[in-house]
Amino acid sequence: MENKLIKDGVRLDGRKLDELRELKAELNVSRSTEGSAMFSIGDTIAVATVYGPMEVYPRFLENSEKAVIEVNYTMLPFSTDDRNRPGFSRRSVEISAVIKRVLERAIILEDLPKTKIIINIEILGADASTRCAAINAASMALVLAGIPMRDMVSSCSAGKVEDTLILDVAGKEDTEGDIDIPIAYFPLKDEILLLQMDGIMTKEELDKLMDMVKGGCKKIYDFQKETLLNIEKDLETK
Amino acid sequence: MEDEKGYIIVTPGTLLATSPKTGNGTYISENKTYSKYLGILKKSESHINVLPFKYSYRPMVGDRIIGRVKDFNYPFFIVNMTSPAPSFLYLSDVSSRFMEQEELLQQYKPGTWIYAEIAEISDRIKLSMKINEAKKLEGGRMASVSPSKVPRIIGKSASMIKMIQEKTKTHILVGQNGVVWIKGDNAGIVVKAIEKIGREAHISGLTDRISKYLDGELKNGK
Known part of the structure; x- marks a missing residue:
């Protein structure tokens, strides 16, 4: 291979092995919703909007002990290089289900019996680890909507490219790399809520990667927290 | 989350006390107290409360x-x-x-x-x-705020709402669910003032600021 993805510990986009891409976040991007947030990591942009708590329809889904949540993850047509067919696909349904399980653990569902919370996540730009950006955006939007939460969830991806372990897979590393692991992490209890993997790796490598990716998640968690604590500035301008 | 401003903002999952304490807007896990909401921390000897910036209305008998x-x-x-x-x-x-x-x-x-x-x-x-x-x-205008801001609109022993009503010569009714009904000629100014309360409820000296704001707006109107 002529063009190597990693040269002397520096990656294609000039990052170090354990460096995240640029993080950006914006609060209350949509005024008609209870809470909304935009989260971007590099060229991956996710917008999450939260509606509710509201009445449960269809009625048979109602649970008298806890809230029901619904997650809709969609990639917009212009998010990828080739036009993406709008609407739900097999992939988006799977990712919605995965994110739902993560958020069910984070929200205190017992506080809101007989209600439903709808979380819509739109991917405006896709450059690897979209589900991580989606989880980060969704957890910030839920906090803004005033939904009781145990803690915020932060999520980050890691991978293996040319026998080197890297944090926050992006661009070519995603398409040509060997392994891609997205994880969602609960910093408060040191709990892992999501771990998906494709590829083959040894147990030692996985342990190493976990340490790396937890560090990345903590950085994202601090960033989320900092953004939310600056909510006052946001309130003054809007 | 600086103490200089006189209040502390906390996010969900923030450790508030290492012992289980009662209060609103908090939860207890493994004998430690954590915050549930993004809001303002209010601490006293026996209680720890978190006043959320926003929450959905939960009905109570008598509201x-x-x-x-x-x-x-x-x-x-x-x-x-x-x-x-x-x-x-x-x-x-x-x-x-x-x-x-x-x-x-x-x-x-x-x-x-x-x-x-x-x-x-x-x-x-x-x-x-x-x-x-x-x-x-019948008639009048509606405004809405987060239910957590309703006590601020009414004020200590209804001081805020009395002040607004006297200055603008309007009639105001506040629902516990955060819906406000205003009747009178200056209803538009009151709607703006209520929105302002919603944004700045946590900063001290609220009644004075709203009073000044109303004076300014009423002068502009005339």
Whole structure:
């Protein structure tokens, strides 16, 4: 291979092995919703909007002990290089289900019996680890909507490219790399809520990667927290 | 989360105490107290409270609310009051005097705003208009704030609401669910002032600031 993805510990986009891409976040991007947030990591942009708590329809889904949540993850047509067919696909349904399980653990569902919370996540730009950006955006939007939460969830991806372990897979590393692991992490209890993997790796490598990716998640968690604590500035301008 | 401003903002999952303490907006896990919401921390010796910036209204018996009649379905009116579940106003609870059904249907058409009390919460929320203050709201303007800001609009022993009413010569009703009804010539200014309260409720000296704001706005208007 002529063009190597990693040269002397520096990656294609000039990052170090354990460096995240640029993080950006914006609060209350949509005024008609209870809470909304935009989260971007590099060229991956996710917008999450939260509606509710509201009445449960269809009625048979109602649970008298806890809230029901619904997650809709969609990639917009212009998010990828080739036009993406709008609407739900097999992939988006799977990712919605995965994110739902993560958020069910984070929200205190017992506080809101007989209600439903709808979380819509739109991917405006896709450059690897979209589900991580989606989880980060969704957890910030839920906090803004005033939904009781145990803690915020932060999520980050890691991978293996040319026998080197890297944090926050992006661009070519995603398409040509060997392994891609997205994880969602609960910093408060040191709990892992999501771990998906494709590829083959040894147990030692996985342990190493976990340490790396937890560090990345903590950085994202601090960033989320900092953004939310600056909510006052946001309130003054809007 | 600086102490200099006189208040501390906390995010969900922030460790508030290493012992289990009672309070609103917090939860206890493994004998430690954590925050549940993004909000302002209020600490006292026995309690720890977190006042959220925003939360959805949770109905309580005895709350006075402002709602909108959505539909009639014998024998009750369905009233929307911006809470997850709708509330029901039974025909027998509409008025303390007897009224014919046709007359009630004429008066409480869908879209009518009412001020009522929550009488009972069982499997459904039942409203009552048998209290003296309850009435049908005619004319005026509506404003809405987060239910967590309602105590700020009313103020200590109703100081804030009295001040606004005297300055602008309007009549104001505040529902516990965060809906505010304003009647009077200066209703537009009051709506803006209420929005301002919603944004700046946590900063001290609120009544003075709102008072100044109203003076300025009233001068501009004249």
